[in-house]
Amino acid sequence: MSTPAIPEQRPESGGSLGRTESICPRCKRLLEAELLDQGGRVMLSRTCPDHGRFEAVVYGDAARYREIQRFDKPGTAPLERQTEVVGGCPHDCGICPEHAQHTCLGIIEVNTACNLDCPICFADSGTGPRGHGFSLSLAQVESMLDAFVAAEGEPEAVQLSGGEPSIHPEILEMLAAAKQRRIPLVMLNTNGIRLARDPRFAPALAEIGVHVYLQFDGFDAATQVAIRGRELTAEKLRALERCAEAGVTVSLAAAVERGINEHEVGAILTFGVEHPAVTGVFFQPVTHSGRFRIDADPLDKLTNPDVIEAICAQLPDWFRADDFVPVPCCSPTCRSATFALYDREDLIPLPRLVDVEQYLDYVSNRAVPDLAVREALEGLWSAKAAGGSAPVAARLDCIACATGMPPELRDVAARGFMVVIQDFQDPYTLDVRKLRKCCVAEIAPDGRLIPFCAYNSVGYREQVRAEQAIRNGAP
Amino acid sequence: MSTFPADGLEPLPSLSDLSSDAGRKDCCASVYGHREEGWLLGDELDPGGEATTRRALELAAVRRGDRLLDVACGHGASALLAAREVGCRVVGLEYGGRAVQEATASARTAGLQERVSFRRGDAEALPFEAESFDAVLCECSLCTFPDKARAARELRRVLRPGGRLALSDVVVEDPRLSAELRGPLAVIACVGAALPRSGYERLLADAGLPVLAVESRGEDAALLARRVHDRLRGARLLGVERMEGARLATADAIELVARAREAIRAGALGYAIFIAGD
Numbered sequence: 001m002s003t004p005a006i007p008e009q010r011p012e013s014g015g016s017l018g019r020t021e022s023i024c025p026r027c028k029r030l031l032e033a034e035l036l037d038q039g040g041r042v043m044l045s046r047t048c049p050d051h052g053r054f055e056a057v058v059y060g061d062a063a064r065y066r067e068i069q070r071f072d073k074p075g076t077a078p079l080e081r082q083t084e085v086v087g088g089c090p091h092d093c094g095i096c097p098e099h100a101q102h103t104c105l106g107i108i109e110v111n112t113a114c115n116l117d118c119p120i121c122f123a124d125s126g127t128g129p130r131g132h133g134f135s136l137s138l139a140q141v142e143s144m145l146d147a148f149v150a151a152e153g154e155p156e157a158v159q160l161s162g163g164e165p166s167i168h169p170e171i172l173e174m175l176a177a178a179k180q181r182r183i184p185l186v187m188l189n190t191n192g193i194r195l196a197r198d199p200r201f202a203p204a205l206a207e208i209g210v211h212v213y214l215q216f217d218g219f220d221a222a223t224q225v226a227i228r229g230r231e232l233t234a235e236k237l238r239a240l241e242r243c244a245e246a247g248v249t250v251s252l253a254a255a256v257e258r259g260i261n262e263h264e265v266g267a268i269l270t271f272g273v274e275h276p277a278v279t280g281v282f283f284q285p286v287t288h289s290g291r292f293r294i295d296a297d298p299l300d301k302l303t304n305p306d307v308i309e310a311i312c313a314q315l316p317d318w319f320r321a322d323d324f325v326p327v328p329c330c331s332p333t334c335r336s337a338t339f340a341l342y343d344r345e346d347l348i349p350l351p352r353l354v355d356v357e358q359y360l361d362y363v364s365n366r367a368v369p370d371l372a373v374r375e376a377l378e379g380l381w382s383a384k385a386a387g388g389s390a391p392v393a394a395r396l397d398c399i400a401c402a403t404g405m406p407p408e409l410r411d412v413a414a415r416g417f418m419v420v421i422q423d424f425q426d427p428y429t430l431d432v433r434k435l436r437k438c439c440v441a442e443i444a445p446d447g448r449l450i451p452f453c454a455y456n457s458v459g460y461r462e463q464v465r466a467e468q469a470i471r472n473g474a475p
Numbered sequence: 476m477s478t479f480p481a482d483g484l485e486p487l488p489s490l491s492d493l494s495s496d497a498g499r500k501d502c503c504a505s506v507y508g509h510r511e512e513g514w515l516l517g518d519e520l521d522p523g524g525e526a527t528t529r530r531a532l533e534l535a536a537v538r539r540g541d542r543l544l545d546v547a548c549g550h551g552a553s554a555l556l557a558a559r560e561v562g563c564r565v566v567g568l569e570y571g572g573r574a575v576q577e578a579t580a581s582a583r584t585a586g587l588q589e590r591v592s593f594r595r596g597d598a599e600a601l602p603f604e605a606e607s608f609d610a611v612l613c614e615c616s617l618c619t620f621p622d623k624a625r626a627a628r629e630l631r632r633v634l635r636p637g638g639r640l641a642l643s644d645v646v647v648e649d650p651r652l653s654a655e656l657r658g659p660l661a662v663i664a665c666v667g668a669a670l671p672r673s674g675y676e677r678l679l680a681d682a683g684l685p686v687l688a689v690e691s692r693g694e695d696a697a698l699l700a701r702r703v704h705d706r707l708r709g710a711r712l713l714g715v716e717r718m719e720g721a722r723l724a725t726a727d728a729i730e731l732v733a734r735a736r737e738a739i740r741a742g743a744l745g746y747a748i749f750i751a752g753d
């Protein structure tokens with residue numbers, strides 16, 4: 001006699017995954033929308049009365065999409081909200097009373113000028129004279145930082161971006177102003193050209209305590225030409241060398257586009273874990289908003305599970321798909337992350353040593369063994385985390401301690417290498433329900449905290465740019 | 476680099492002692508009684524963990540109020556589960572004294588001390604009267620007993636007529652399993668001395684316990700081996716050079732588990748639940 005095994009429970013496939021709202025990519029009008037499982041991928045579908053039907057892939061793996069909804073953590077209110085509900089989401093950002101989440105990461109774009117003219121730029125920045133360009137003053141940035149502190153109390157992470165923020169004449173003062181507000185993780189989002197050319201820049205960042213978020217899309221000349229307009233490897237390597245010498249920690253940020261550099265994700269990760277300055281890698285499927293002079297088909301968009309699959313296929317000895325755990329603060333489909341331990345011989349993702357999914361599951365009726373561990377994991381699986389930052393090291397240590405990891409192991413465990421895959425929404429993929437729980441905000445010069453994907457998709461970027469251009473007396 | 480201190484553990488056998496039966500018993504009990512290695516190898520050292528335990532109890536039709544013996548019960552997780560979820564009266568028997576102390580403490584913490592007790596003892600000479608249990612649970616341990624036939628006869632002796640044995644164990648389906656996995660070092664990894672399915676069936680039948688049902692749990696074995704492999708890699712990476720309980724260099728342990736994973740993939744190794752009784 002033999003008893004059959006209990007069949008594995010698989011979520012059903014096909015059909016609707018629920019209703020939401022989206023916008024028309026042309027006229028930005030708010031539209032009823034539906035999420036559908038089509039051939040195992042999640043599609044967002046809606047019809048504009050003037051411009052017709054629009055569909056886009058929003059998640060490349062429908063089964064995983066269903067499964068990870070259990071990581072959807074209930075939102076936390078910010079201390080302050082800056083706007084009223086007038087036109088309805090997403091036209092009242094922000095943060096309006098309908099928003100369901102506070103802000104983990106604030107972004108300040110200090111300028112629109114750049115020393116590159118990339119074919120892909122959601123900020124539509126560049127080198128030439130721009131009709132609607134701006135460059136913020138130190139006083140403006142200080143008031144924006146104050147607005148962020150007022151909303152969050154003790155914000156943990158801010159990123160100065162652009163344009164190319166490193167060419168702003170007061171960038172060091174701006175970074176120092178963020179540090180003075182006791183924000184532990186102050187990041188500079190840069191293409192690295194100034195770091196490579198100016199030997200004094202990395203030591204200056206080290207003195208302030210800045211973490212560099214370095215655009216790094218791959219090694220192939222074709223990749224760099226397609227995404228950045230020219231080959232940049234020598235400058236990137238020089239920038240990293242200078243950061244290593246100065247003791248500046250770096251996260252590599254790779255824009256990943258289907259058909260351009262998916263094949264390089266493994267090489268970027270391997271390079272990152274081996275480089276002394278690099279403490280993490282962020283993979284970002286390219287956002288099809290602002291400027292993108294490439295063929296981008298919304299029906300074939302690269303999404304998080306596609307990047308995870310590429311990583312696992314290229315580095316099978318290091319990673320499996322379940323090493324990448326969704327970040328619970330935002331929508332679980334926005335961002336997946338892992339922390340890895342590495343010693344030049346082998347690499348082990350942290351979820352193989354600690355059952356992270358069990359702690360970050362907010363739906364299944366399972367007891368959480370230790371709430372302090374959950375809290376620490378929530379701080380690690382978060383938009384406010386970057387490899388090597390002090391709060392990240394403290395949280396890794398907490399987990400090592402609370403899970404009974406022997407003391408001898410804890411110091412090493414605190415040196416986690418962070419790998420993040422984060423998909424930002426564009427006018428084709430914008431899901432308003434997800435947007436309401438966004439925890440990454442563009443801080444506007446008037447102190448509004450505008451969810452990043454709304455800023456890029458709904459028209460806020462253009463609005464802020466026009467306001468600043470008038471303020472600066474630009475033509 | 477560091478090694479775990481072995482404070483408070485039972486004296487370890489030397490590597491050469493592993494070829495003797497007594498040495499093997501000591502070593503096995505020591506490895507599985509070692510807390511730090513317990514962390515690294517995972518809390519659940521049996522394939523499938525609690526799910527397999529529940530399934531074994533279900534297949535053996537263990538009921539509320541039954542007298543259950545858990546042989547080689549380790550830290551007592553399964554014994555506590557049977558008491559908590561099924562409502563059995565359980566005795567856990569374990570060769571390692573430290574594990575018995577910890578299991579006893581766990582029973583108190585769980586408020587189950589009225590229904591569960593733990594004691595030291597040898598599966599080949601069970602310290603119980605004949606026919607004193609309604610059911611016997613023996614998880615992932617028979618394969619490590621030096622004299623399996625004697626242990627099987629002991630299991631039969633303590634079961635009442637009509638009682639059920641729920642045995643889960645490593646199954647070696649391929650007689651050509653590599654020599655390294657068959658060697659004395661592998662005994663403690665529950666691999667080297669395991670039998671084929673037909674071997675367990677014959678062993679139990681010869682002891683008067685004909686096998687009534689077999690359920691393969693090969694997937695559980697693959698997942699456990701993968702997890703142990705990952706955790707050992709983590710241990711080496713975190714600076715643990717030796718598995719003190721196993722008296723084994725971490726690098727060698729990693730190699731051993733990697734070979735076991737290959738054997739599982741090839742179908743040479745597996746895991747199964749056997750239900751036996753007259």
